[in-house]
Amino acid sequence: MFFASDNAAPCPPEVMAALSAVNQGFAMPYGNDAHTARAVDVIRTLFEAPEAAVYFVSTGTVANCLSLATVSPLWGAVFCHTNAHVQEDECGAPEVFTGGKLLLVPGAHGRMEPAALDKAIRAQKPGVVHSVQPGAVTLTNITEGGTLYSVAETRAIADVAKAHGLPLHLDGARFANAVAASGATPAELTWKAGVDIVSFGGTKGGLMGAEAVIFFNPEKAFEFELRRKRSGHLFSKTRYLAAQFEGWIEGGRWLDHARHANAMAARLAEGLAKIEGVTVAPEAAANILFVKLPAATVGRLREAGAVFYLRGDDYARLVTSWATTEEDCDRFIALASE
Numbered sequence: 122m123f124f125a126s127d128n129a130a131p132c133p134p135e136v137m138a139a140l141s142a143v144n145q146g147f148a149m150p151y152g153n154d155a156h157t158a159r160a161v162d163v164i165r166t167l168f169e170a171p172e173a174a175v176y177f178v179s180t181g182t183v184a185n186c187l188s189l190a191t192v193s194p195l196w197g198a199v200f201c202h203t204n205a206h207v208q209e210d211e212c213g214a215p216e217v218f219t220g221g222k223l224l225l226v227p228g229a230h231g232r233m234e235p236a237a238l239d240k241a242i243r244a245q246k247p248g249v250v251h252s253v254q255p256g257a258v259t260l261t262n263i264t265e266g267g268t269l270y271s272v273a274e275t276r277a278i279a280d281v282a283k284a285h286g287l288p289l290h291l292d293g294a295r296f297a298n299a300v301a302a303s304g305a306t307p308a309e310l311t312w313k314a315g316v317d318i319v320s321f322g323g324t325k326g327g328l329m330g331a332e333a334v335i336f337f338n339p340e341k342a343f344e345f346e347l348r349r350k351r352s353g354h355l356f357s358k359t360r361y362l363a364a365q366f367e368g369w370i371e372g373g374r375w376l377d378h379a380r381h382a383n384a385m386a387a388r389l390a391e392g393l394a395k396i397e398g399v400t401v402a403p404e405a406a407a408n409i410l411f412v413k414l415p416a417a418t419v420g421r422l423r424e425a426g427a428v429f430y431l432r433g434d435d436y437a438r439l440v441t442s443w444a445t446t447e448e449d450c451d452r453f454i455a456l457a458s459e
């Protein structure tokens with residue numbers, strides 16, 4: 122009953138097999154190897170973006186920070202949701218890397234409200250030297266609140282960003298879960314909806330610290346490469362990051378795992394919603410649930426070995442993964458209903 126985070130899950134067998142397969146002999150370092158080239162092609166094909174620039178890094182935080190620093194100037198404001206990971210869980214790294222500042226945009230259920238984004242951008246007095254200048258917009262899909270930006274909702278944010286001439290970044294730490302939840306294709310949920318750069322998360326999907334950054338317009342790609350090197354995030358043995366993506370994407374396993382994680386969260390939500398005194402927050406679309414549990418229930422669950430975080434308002438955050446089993450869910454539900 123380990124629901125603290127999908128980060129905590131082990132690596133699926135195909136990822137370990139891919140690591141073992143790539144660990145043969147010598148290969149050019151710094152991404153100049155055949156595995157990296159193949160993984161780049163696999164991702165370009167997956168996103169229907171043959172011209173895209175694709176890079177591998179080891180954490181979602183640095184994927185976000187390097188992406189935003191590449192597209193937002195030193196004096197830039199990056200607009201994000203009030204509870205965005207870049208705001209709440211990256212220790213100010215986005216502002217270190219970009220040199221600018223994050224400006225928060227409200228919206229229900231973890232999604233920025235397009236009108237609120239437009240208002241926040243206009244409030245920055247573009248052209249006035251005393252004001253930070255609008256630099257970029259970033260959204261998270263699946264959001265930190267466990268909700269989904271649909272294709273239409275992504276397009277609505279993109280339309281506001283584009284109206285102000287701003288690039289749109291997508292924090293896709295759980296993008297696989299968003300694709301599984303939306304039924305859209307990766308292309309429909311990104312560049313076809315107006316997204317310019319994606320942090321395509323592998324770690325939450327089970328990879329051993331591997332993330333991909335995708336620039337659909339490769340124009341500024343080399344700047345990303347320079348920033349990645351300067352910040353010490355150019356892996357000399359990139360083949361080990363790249364091979365994990367190859368193994369994970371091959372045969373659609375990346376999406377099968379995400380569908381499974383989402384299904385386990387739905388199983389939990391359905392069972393917990395039937396329990397008197399338990400409230401399941403609405404709009405959960407993927408593998409993150411927020412559930413209000415009586416204090417005694419929290420104690421009983423933890424006593425029985427359940428692992429999960431409590432949010433400030435006493436909502437438990439339950440995160441499922443590719444490795445979550447039906448037994449995990451059913452045992453949690455049974456204990457919560459005692």
Ligand SMILES: Cc1ncc(COP(=O)(O)O)c(C=O)c1O
Pocket residue numbers: 128179180181182183185206207261264265292294295324
């Ligand atoms: C939505 C979101 N974005 C980015 C990250 C950052 O990933 P990392 O912890 O690998 O830096 C996380 C971490 O879990 C996350 O949940």
Ligand SMILES: C[C@H](O)[C@H](N)C(=O)O
Pocket residue numbers: 125126127128206210
């Ligand atoms: C919250 C923590 O930073 C991590 N992003 C997670 O989702 O578990």
